[in-house]
Amino acid sequence: MLHRLTIGHLDPTAVERRQTVPTKALDMDVVHRHLRDLGERDADGTMTLGGCKVQFENGAVRCLWKGGRTNRLAEEFALRVQKDTGCLIADVGGYRVIEPDELVGFSGQAHGAASEGVRGR
Amino acid sequence: MEPLHPIGRLFSRIVSAAKGLSGKLAREKPVDPRPAMIGLSPSARGLKPIPEDIDEHLVDFCTRYWEPLEEIAKKRMREVGVPEERIGMLDVDNDYRLAVFHPKQLDGGGVHPPTGRINLDAGLFKPGLLAEAMPADVSSLHDAGRASVKQDAIIAHEFEEGIRGSHEAALEHAPETGLSIKEEARRLLRAQRDRSL
Numbered sequence: 001m002l003h004r005l006t007i008g009h010l011d012p013t014a015v016e017r018r019q020t021v022p023t024k025a026l027d028m029d030v031v032h033r034h035l036r037d038l039g040e041r042d043a044d045g046t047m048t049l050g051g052c053k054v055q056f057e058n059g060a061v062r063c064l065w066k067g068g069r070t071n072r073l074a075e076e077f078a079l080r081v082q083k084d085t086g087c088l089i090a091d092v093g094g095y096r097v098i099e100p101d102e103l104v105g106f107s108g109q110a111h112g113a114a115s116e117g118v119r120g121r
Numbered sequence: 122m123e124p125l126h127p128i129g130r131l132f133s134r135i136v137s138a139a140k141g142l143s144g145k146l147a148r149e150k151p152v153d154p155r156p157a158m159i160g161l162s163p164s165a166r167g168l169k170p171i172p173e174d175i176d177e178h179l180v181d182f183c184t185r186y187w188e189p190l191e192e193i194a195k196k197r198m199r200e201v202g203v204p205e206e207r208i209g210m211l212d213v214d215n216d217y218r219l220a221v222f223h224p225k226q227l228d229g230g231g232v233h234p235p236t237g238r239i240n241l242d243a244g245l246f247k248p249g250l251l252a253e254a255m256p257a258d259v260s261s262l263h264d265a266g267r268a269s270v271k272q273d274a275i276i277a278h279e280f281e282e283g284i285r286g287s288h289e290a291a292l293e294h295a296p297e298t299g300l301s302i303k304e305e306a307r308r309l310l311r312a313q314r315d316r317s318l
Contacts, residue, residue: 001229001244001275002254003288018213018231052253066288067254068317093228095235 002067003091007078008060010088012097020092025059027085034080038073049073076105183224183243194221194241201300210238230275237283259312273306292317
């Protein structure tokens, strides 16, 4: 029903078994730099991307990708972190590794349009 | 009249005493059963559920009641017409058992793309499951639905995703699925489609 992007140095064979097994932790300086650029803080102080909470787990980062509309901010964040760290992007619940060219991010649309969020209006 | 034998007198006194006692007992009010709880309930005392975190609580509940949940979900998938070879998926959180209900996942349901096998999970009962994903009116419509309706909606979504190969295609086609789901579930799915695509 819901699909989440998991970004991290993940074991790809574990992803095919629907498991998140990081082989090493993400560089959190890179993560926080891109979160400062793309994310927002909600009322609880939690970082969000497109209105969806960002979760940190075992050195990897996770955010809602698809439920209704596709979360382009989460895609853009994943693409930037992947580019800077060489990490893996996965839809663990969907049993698969996501190739960067499967994600749209901000390409083809303005940053503002993507910032409307995954929920739409 | 001949006087009673002493044993006869003793017997008649015992009988009259027994009658008096039974009459007295019959007149007494029945004793109220002992209360199930002494004092106020935990929620009335302001105590929070254990575990307090909704996700942990759901996982705990669904793990404890997994067997009936599994039976209900399996029965419903068969009733609506999901083919047997698509019912249930290996649950990696529980020793890879083949299960229709996965108690430790919180997405509502899932599909294994290579085989189209589907499952439900603890997200079925999560308030605000779609709060991040859908507009507020669609999310609240989903929350207001009965669990049996949400169950049908999730089964249809996952089944269509397994057949058609993508989340977007499932959103588009689930309201008109060939499965015999409840009409209320189709309404939920139409609302999701109309506000997502």
